Amino acid sequence: MNQPLLLLSLFSGVLIFGQSARWPTQASRSFSSNFGENRDTHFHMGIDIKTRGTIGHEVYATEDGYISRMVSNYNGYGKALYLRTKSGREILYAHLDKFKPVLEKVWRLQQAKRKSYIVNANFSPREFQVFKGDLIGYSGNSGSSFAPHIHLEVRNRNSEPLNPLAYAFDMPDKVKPVVKNIALIPLSENSIVNASPLIQTFPLYRDRSGIYNFPDTISVFGEFGIAIETHDKRQGSNNKYQIYKAELFVDGTKKFELKYDKIPFSKTNMANTVIEYGLKRKKKGEYQKLYRMPEHPKLDIQVLEESGILRLFPGFHSIEIKVYDVNNNVAIIKGMVTSAFPMSIGVEEILRNDMVVTLALSPKRGGMPIRDAIIYSFTPYGHTNRDKIEYVHAERVKKNLHITLDVNDTEGSILQIIAVNQLGGISEPFHWTVLKPEYSVIDVLPTVDISSTERGIFFQVELNKYAPARAKIKLSNNNTFQSFPLNQIQPNVFLSNLLPYENAEGAKYIDVELSDKGLSRERRFHIHSKVAEPKKEITVVSVDKKCSVQILPKTLYQKNLIWIEKIKNHPEVKNGFHLSPVYQLQPFDLALNSEFNVGIKYDFELAEHSNLGIYFYDNKEGEWVFSKTQNNKKNQILTSSLNQFDAVTVIQDLEPPLVLNSHPSEGGRYKNEDIKQIRIFIDDKLSGIEPEEQSFELKLNNQPLYLAYQPIKKEVSYYIDRPLKNGNHKINFSVKDRVGNKSTHQIIFSVY
Structure with a gap:
C-alpha cells in the first residue's frame, strides 16, 4: 500500500x-x-x-x-x-x-x-x-x-x-514532436534491408489521425538497427529542438528507450555514437539511433540494458516508435517489417507485339511465390529517367508472376525489376533490356569506391556508360591476391558483399575486372590500407608516401580499415599559398572516440619557408580551417592532431590579421559619457586568431588592459570603469594570427 x-x-x-x-x-x-x-x-x-x-x-x-x-x-x-x-x-x-x-x-x-x-x-x-x-x-x-x-x-x-x-522549469507546450524519415541499418555480414546490404532510408507519411506510417512493408534479413530523423517543436517558435524521449516496440515489446534526462560531462564527447554519424557526414540528415553498438559505451540517456539490435524470426512483425517531448506530447510511428530469406529471380520475355511486352518473373533462390513487382527505368548512362514504371497487367501463374508492360516503356532503357514474394520479401534486382549495346566492356571506364561500415567494407564499381558485364575485384600486393565477385545493383553499378576489414589488410592494388562474351578488361587502382583497432597504435601512409595518419590507442571505438586518398577534385584554396596535394583521410564518415595524428611531408625547397600549416576542410562551413601545426624542418614534415577524418593539405599564410574598425576611432572627438567601452573589430582570412591572451595586446595611455575577446564576432572589447580626463588619449593594439603574422594599430582620440 x-x-x-x-x-x-x-x-x-x-x-x-x-x-x-x-x-x-x-x-x-x-x-x-x-x-x-x-x-x-x-x-x-x-x-x-x-x-x-x-x-x-x-x-x-x-x-x-x-x-x-x-x-x-x-x-x-x-x-x-x-x-x-x-x-x-x-x-x-x-x-x-x-x-x-x-x-x-x-x-x-x-x-x-x-x-x-x-x-x-x-x-x-x-x-x-x-x-x-x-x-x-x-x-x-x-x-x-x-x-x-x-x-x-x-x-x-x-x-x-x-x-x-x-x-527546473515547467514550460507549457502542446505541440507534438515531428518525425520525417526512418532508417534501417544492416548490422551483420549477411544482413539486408529490401534486398540491399546498405543503409536504407524511407519517408514517413502522416495519416489523418496524426500517426506516422511506413510507406510500405519493409523486408529485412539478419541483424539490423532502426534510426529516426526527428525533432521537437514548441508553440510560438520556429526553432527545432531535441526530443525528450523515444521508445521502440517490436510486436508490443519495448526493445530500446532513449531519454534525454541526464548526461555526465565524461560522456559528452560520445555524442557521435547516438546518431547515424555516416548519414550526417553525407548531409543526409540527423538520425537518432534506437540501438547501441556493443563497442560503444552505454550512456545514461540509453535507459534499457538491451542494445536495440534486432534479429527477427521469419514472418511479419509490427514496429511502433513513440517520440515524446518533455511535456509528454507524443508522436507515434507505426509500420510492418517482414523477415524473409534473400530472394533472387529470373526474367524471360514470353510475348511481344506492337503494343505490349509480357515478361515472366520466376523465383530462383528463396523460391516463394511472387505476388508483385517494382520496376524502374535507367538510361544507358546510369540515370533514372522516370519514376516507377506501372505495368499494364499482372497475373500469377503458379509461383511465377507474368507482367505486361507498355512497349514504349521498354525502348531505349534498361529496366530494373524487383520482385515481392507473398511474405513481402524483396528480391535482388534483375536488369533486363532489349537495347543492342553500343559499347562493350572494352569501351567503358570503371571507377571504384570503398565504403566502410561498423561491421566491414564494401567495394562499389561504377561504369561511365552501360555495357553488359560481369564484374569482380581483386585485392593484391606484390605476391598474392584475393578475388571477390560483385553484384549488379543498378545497370551501371556493382557492389561486393560485406567483406571483413582483414581482406584489405596490406593490399597495394585494387584491380577491377569486367568480362562479357569472351571480352575482358582490367583497371588497376592503388591503395595502402591497414586495419586499426582500439588500444593499439598504427601508422597508415598514403600511396605517394607524403601523408600519414597515426591511429592512437584511444582513437577508435571499434576495429576499422584506414586508408588515405590523394584527390584531384577538391574545394578551392582561396587564400594563402597552396603547397601540397589534398589528401582525404578515410573512412571520412567514421565516428571517432578521440584524436589521431596526421603528418604531411613537404618538398626540400620549402624547408626555409615560414608559416606553413596543416589545414582541414570543414564540410559544414565550406572552408579550409587551420589545425595547430608542428614543423619538423629537419625531416620536412608538418604534424597536427584532428578528431575527424577530413580532407587535409598544406597552406602557407603570410597575411597579417586585419583591423576593420574601432570605437573610439582614429582622430575622433567624443563627449566623456560616450566613451564607456573600447571596441575593436578584427578579422583574419586564413589561419584565424587563437582565442587566448597571447594573441592580443591592448594599452590605453601606455597602461595594459585586460581585454575581452568574442571569437565568433571577432570583437575585442574593454569596459572603461572610470571617466577619462579631457584631452588626447592613445590606444595601442596588436593582434597576431595562429601562425604568427602580426598587426599593430594605434588610435589617437580626444575627450571633451
Whole structure:
C-alpha cells in the first residue's frame, strides 16, 4: 500500500522543484536550443534563452543559494556564474556581459591579482549568498556564442547536467514532436534491408489521425538497427529542438528507450555514437539511433540494458516508435517489417507485339511465390529517367508472376525489376533490356569506391556508360591476391558483399575486372590500407608516401580499415599559398572516440619557408580551417592532431590579421559619457586568431588592459570603469594570427 504513495511523492518532488524555480530573465520565456542537442563532438548541456537579439538584460537567481564560482574566458562559456542552490543543485549562467556591481568589482580584483582577463574563482557559502529573484548579472554574448542569449545549465550535486525543462522549469507546450524519415541499418555480414546490404532510408507519411506510417512493408534479413530523423517543436517558435524521449516496440515489446534526462560531462564527447554519424557526414540528415553498438559505451540517456539490435524470426512483425517531448506530447510511428530469406529471380520475355511486352518473373533462390513487382527505368548512362514504371497487367501463374508492360516503356532503357514474394520479401534486382549495346566492356571506364561500415567494407564499381558485364575485384600486393565477385545493383553499378576489414589488410592494388562474351578488361587502382583497432597504435601512409595518419590507442571505438586518398577534385584554396596535394583521410564518415595524428611531408625547397600549416576542410562551413601545426624542418614534415577524418593539405599564410574598425576611432572627438567601452573589430582570412591572451595586446595611455575577446564576432572589447580626463588619449593594439603574422594599430582620440 505504501509503494504507490512513495512513487507519487518522488514524482511530485520533481514537479514541485520545477514549478518553484524562477525563470532567470524577463527578456523572454523562449529559447533557441534545449538539452541534449547533438553538436557532433559533444551534447548541448542546457537551454539557450533568447534575449531579443540584445545584451544587458537582468539575470536573476533561480533559487536561494550562493554564488560558488565565477569564470571569464575568451571561448566556451565566456563570462559565467555558478549558483549552488539550497536544494544542492548547481545552476550555470553563461555568456554574460556583466556581473552585478559587487561581483563585477570582485572580478576586476581577480583580474588584477592574476594580471589576466582569464578568471576562475571559487567562493564559500558565506561570501555571496543570494535569494531567489536576486539580480546576479546581465545577459551578454561572451565566449563561443553566435548571438546574444543566456546559456543556462542545471546540474545535480555531482555537477552532472540535468534537463532543465524536466528538473527546473515547467514550460507549457502542446505541440507534438515531428518525425520525417526512418532508417534501417544492416548490422551483420549477411544482413539486408529490401534486398540491399546498405543503409536504407524511407519517408514517413502522416495519416489523418496524426500517426506516422511506413510507406510500405519493409523486408529485412539478419541483424539490423532502426534510426529516426526527428525533432521537437514548441508553440510560438520556429526553432527545432531535441526530443525528450523515444521508445521502440517490436510486436508490443519495448526493445530500446532513449531519454534525454541526464548526461555526465565524461560522456559528452560520445555524442557521435547516438546518431547515424555516416548519414550526417553525407548531409543526409540527423538520425537518432534506437540501438547501441556493443563497442560503444552505454550512456545514461540509453535507459534499457538491451542494445536495440534486432534479429527477427521469419514472418511479419509490427514496429511502433513513440517520440515524446518533455511535456509528454507524443508522436507515434507505426509500420510492418517482414523477415524473409534473400530472394533472387529470373526474367524471360514470353510475348511481344506492337503494343505490349509480357515478361515472366520466376523465383530462383528463396523460391516463394511472387505476388508483385517494382520496376524502374535507367538510361544507358546510369540515370533514372522516370519514376516507377506501372505495368499494364499482372497475373500469377503458379509461383511465377507474368507482367505486361507498355512497349514504349521498354525502348531505349534498361529496366530494373524487383520482385515481392507473398511474405513481402524483396528480391535482388534483375536488369533486363532489349537495347543492342553500343559499347562493350572494352569501351567503358570503371571507377571504384570503398565504403566502410561498423561491421566491414564494401567495394562499389561504377561504369561511365552501360555495357553488359560481369564484374569482380581483386585485392593484391606484390605476391598474392584475393578475388571477390560483385553484384549488379543498378545497370551501371556493382557492389561486393560485406567483406571483413582483414581482406584489405596490406593490399597495394585494387584491380577491377569486367568480362562479357569472351571480352575482358582490367583497371588497376592503388591503395595502402591497414586495419586499426582500439588500444593499439598504427601508422597508415598514403600511396605517394607524403601523408600519414597515426591511429592512437584511444582513437577508435571499434576495429576499422584506414586508408588515405590523394584527390584531384577538391574545394578551392582561396587564400594563402597552396603547397601540397589534398589528401582525404578515410573512412571520412567514421565516428571517432578521440584524436589521431596526421603528418604531411613537404618538398626540400620549402624547408626555409615560414608559416606553413596543416589545414582541414570543414564540410559544414565550406572552408579550409587551420589545425595547430608542428614543423619538423629537419625531416620536412608538418604534424597536427584532428578528431575527424577530413580532407587535409598544406597552406602557407603570410597575411597579417586585419583591423576593420574601432570605437573610439582614429582622430575622433567624443563627449566623456560616450566613451564607456573600447571596441575593436578584427578579422583574419586564413589561419584565424587563437582565442587566448597571447594573441592580443591592448594599452590605453601606455597602461595594459585586460581585454575581452568574442571569437565568433571577432570583437575585442574593454569596459572603461572610470571617466577619462579631457584631452588626447592613445590606444595601442596588436593582434597576431595562429601562425604568427602580426598587426599593430594605434588610435589617437580626444575627450571633451
